[in-house]
Amino acid sequence: xxxxxxxxxxxxxxxxxxxxxxxxxxxxxxxxxxxxxxxxxxxxxxxxxxxxxxxxxxxxxxxxxxxxxxxxxxxxxxxxxxxxxxxxxxxxxxxxxxxxxxxxxxxxxxxxxxxxxxxxxxxxxxxxxxxxxxxxxxxxxxxxxxxxxxxxxxxxxxxxxxxxxxxxxxxxxxxxxxxxxxxxxxxxxxxxxxxxxxxxxxxxxxxxxxxxxxxxxxxxxxxxxxxxxxxxxxxxxxxxxxxxxxxxxxxxxxxxxxxxxxxxxxxxxxxxxxxxxxxxxxxxxxxxxxxxxxxxxxxxxxxxxxxxxxxxxxxxxxxxxxxxxxxxxxxxxxxxxxxxxxxxxxxxxxxxxxxxxxxxxxxxxxxxxxxxxxxxxxxxxxxxxxxxxxxxxxxxxxxxxxxxxxxxxxxxxxxxxxxxxxxxxxxxxxxxxxxxxxxxxxxxxxxxxxxxxxxxxxxxxxxxxxxxxxxxxxxxxxxxx
Amino acid sequence: xxxxxxxxxxxxxxxxxxxxxxxxxxxxxxxxxxxxxxxxxxxxxxxxxxxxxxxxxxxxxxxxxxxxxxxxxxxxxxxxxxxxxxxxxxxxx
Numbered sequence: 001x002x003x004x005x006x007x008x009x010x011x012x013x014x015x016x017x018x019x020x021x022x023x024x025x026x027x028x029x030x031x032x033x034x035x036x037x038x039x040x041x042x043x044x045x046x047x048x049x050x051x052x053x054x055x056x057x058x059x060x061x062x063x064x065x066x067x068x069x070x071x072x073x074x075x076x077x078x079x080x081x082x083x084x085x086x087x088x089x090x091x092x093x094x095x096x097x098x099x100x101x102x103x104x105x106x107x108x109x110x111x112x113x114x115x116x117x118x119x120x121x122x123x124x125x126x127x128x129x130x131x132x133x134x135x136x137x138x139x140x141x142x143x144x145x146x147x148x149x150x151x152x153x154x155x156x157x158x159x160x161x162x163x164x165x166x167x168x169x170x171x172x173x174x175x176x177x178x179x180x181x182x183x184x185x186x187x188x189x190x191x192x193x194x195x196x197x198x199x200x201x202x203x204x205x206x207x208x209x210x211x212x213x214x215x216x217x218x219x220x221x222x223x224x225x226x227x228x229x230x231x232x233x234x235x236x237x238x239x240x241x242x243x244x245x246x247x248x249x250x251x252x253x254x255x256x257x258x259x260x261x262x263x264x265x266x267x268x269x270x271x272x273x274x275x276x277x278x279x280x281x282x283x284x285x286x287x288x289x290x291x292x293x294x295x296x297x298x299x300x301x302x303x304x305x306x307x308x309x310x311x312x313x314x315x316x317x318x319x320x321x322x323x324x325x326x327x328x329x330x331x332x333x334x335x336x337x338x339x340x341x342x343x344x345x346x347x348x349x350x351x352x353x354x355x356x357x358x359x360x361x362x363x364x365x366x367x368x369x370x371x372x373x374x375x376x377x378x379x380x381x382x383x384x385x386x387x388x389x390x391x392x393x394x395x396x397x398x399x400x401x402x403x404x405x406x407x408x409x410x411x412x413x414x415x416x417x418x419x420x421x422x423x424x425x426x427x428x429x430x431x432x433x434x435x436x437x438x439x440x441x442x443x444x445x446x447x448x449x450x451x452x453x454x455x456x457x458x459x460x461x462x463x464x465x466x467x468x469x470x471x472x473x474x475x476x477x478x479x480x481x
Numbered sequence: 482x483x484x485x486x487x488x489x490x491x492x493x494x495x496x497x498x499x500x501x502x503x504x505x506x507x508x509x510x511x512x513x514x515x516x517x518x519x520x521x522x523x524x525x526x527x528x529x530x531x532x533x534x535x536x537x538x539x540x541x542x543x544x545x546x547x548x549x550x551x552x553x554x555x556x557x558x559x560x561x562x563x564x565x566x567x568x569x570x571x572x573x574x
Binding site: 053054055056059087088091092095305341 | 486487489490491492493498518536537
């Protein structure tokens with residue numbers, strides 16, 4: 001295993017980065033730029049944890065391709081045990097970072113393409129799966145961080161890719177050459193893109209034969225010529241210019257998303273994993289979505305563990321930990337959170353092997369898990385706000401706190417229970433504000449697919465005809481032959 | 482004495498595993514040696530699980546003490562007594 005740890009992200013590797021808002025100066029050290037640094041720290045936690053004896057039992061796996069010990073984030077799932085360890089592992093890291101650590105999406109992309117490429121080869125006699133295996137070995141050996149490039153900008157959602165007025169709103173092939181292909185388009189909302197090594201691109205919607213040029217999957221280093229990253233803004237991101245007001249100054253909020261633009265980028269054949277096989281795209285999209293939805297009852301549960309702890313601390317600081325309604329609200333937060341983790345574990349325990357041999361979560365339970373996070377996370381944050389009070393919405397800035405005249409006033413008038421430093425109360429308040437803020441919640445709503453996408457799959461897997469038959473059987477309605 | 486330490490993955494521990502082990506290290510004789518990786522040749526192995534599920538696998542049943550949440554080899558103790566109980570057992574090893 002190669003350990004990059006905190007040395008992973010070298011400034012020169014980021015020299016291609018375009019960041020289009022005024023607080024970024026490309027002449028500065030980008031790695032230590034306050035807008036990016038927290039996301040780097042969070043991603044680095046996925047490396048550090050694999051060398052910590054306290055977490056190794058989850059963080060390290062054995063490659064089925066090489067027999068070597070590897071970071072679990074590069075592992076191809078080989079068993080139900082792997083699929084149960086996955087949500088446990090993600091929860092463990094979420095509890096340390098209090099935010100997204102960005103690395104699961106590439107892990108899911110690897111497992112998706114590993115499985116689908118095998119099935120394409122069985123039908124067409126192609127060699128995609130061998131290419132994917134070589135790529136996985138490269139990622140495992142070098143312990144690289146991969147972006148799972150799924151979401152296209154999509155333009156007019158009512159039109160398929162080939163009918164869009166602008167043909168580039170879905171990633172597509174513009175030229176086939178002897179040594180590879182040229183691609184154009186973009187992937188939006190790409191978590192961790194600013195501090196990853198590679199991007200593994202996949203189609204984002206089911207395609208018909210007319211959209212053949214859009215049925216393309218490939219992987220590239222993110223510093224390949226022609227790739228531009230446009231870093232996204234976040235709620236209150238100017239606070240990253242300070243410390244205390246960030247709430248989570250070390251690890252930030254969510255994953256540092258970027259729009260990744262491919263402007264006629266060359267992809268060598270050995271990095272092409274699908275090209276024109278439109279009938280496999282629906283399967284690929286569903287596989288990736290299910291793998292990724294499985295995670296949300298894990299990483300987010302770990303983050304919510306931090307939130308519950310912060311909220312309970314705030315109740316202590318405010319002197320109300322024994323109030324029955326406070327206890328009841330904290331119970332509700334725990335109840336909702338553990339529900340989400342339980343369905344994620346269930347999706348792992350009821351996982352199954354795909355034809356390629358790798359394991360795949362139970363689709364119903366994975367979709368239930370993600371659907372729950374789109375609702376319960378909001379409810380948990382509502383309860384946290386209820387318990388914490390308006391304090392987190394009206395706190396003065398850290399500059400005011402440091403001011404010789406008003407600072408002591410803030411310390412005096414924001415004190416609560418005797419013995420608790422006002423600064424500690426402010427720190428926890430800011431953390432709660434951070435974890436329950438806009439960017440964090442929207443990520444839970446739309447990451448791994450918007451709520452309706454899960455509901456479609458829940459309905460499909462509900463098998464209503466079988467359920468109707470159950471009712472008929474009980475009351476004696478005969479089935480028509 | 483060579484003491485092996487094997488942690489579970491730490492997804493949702495109900496005890497502070499690190500603090501427990503640090504306390505043992507502080508109070509055990511200075512000539513004790515601790516091993517996290519190669520557990521085969523240890524005099525005794527402490528399998529430190531954060532909860533009663535006890536996910537961590539012991540390398541063998543011999544010379545092993547399994548902590549699983551607030552239990553030691555299945556016997557339940559308050560968390561604050563775990564270290565004393567373990568120190569007592571280790572003193573007879």
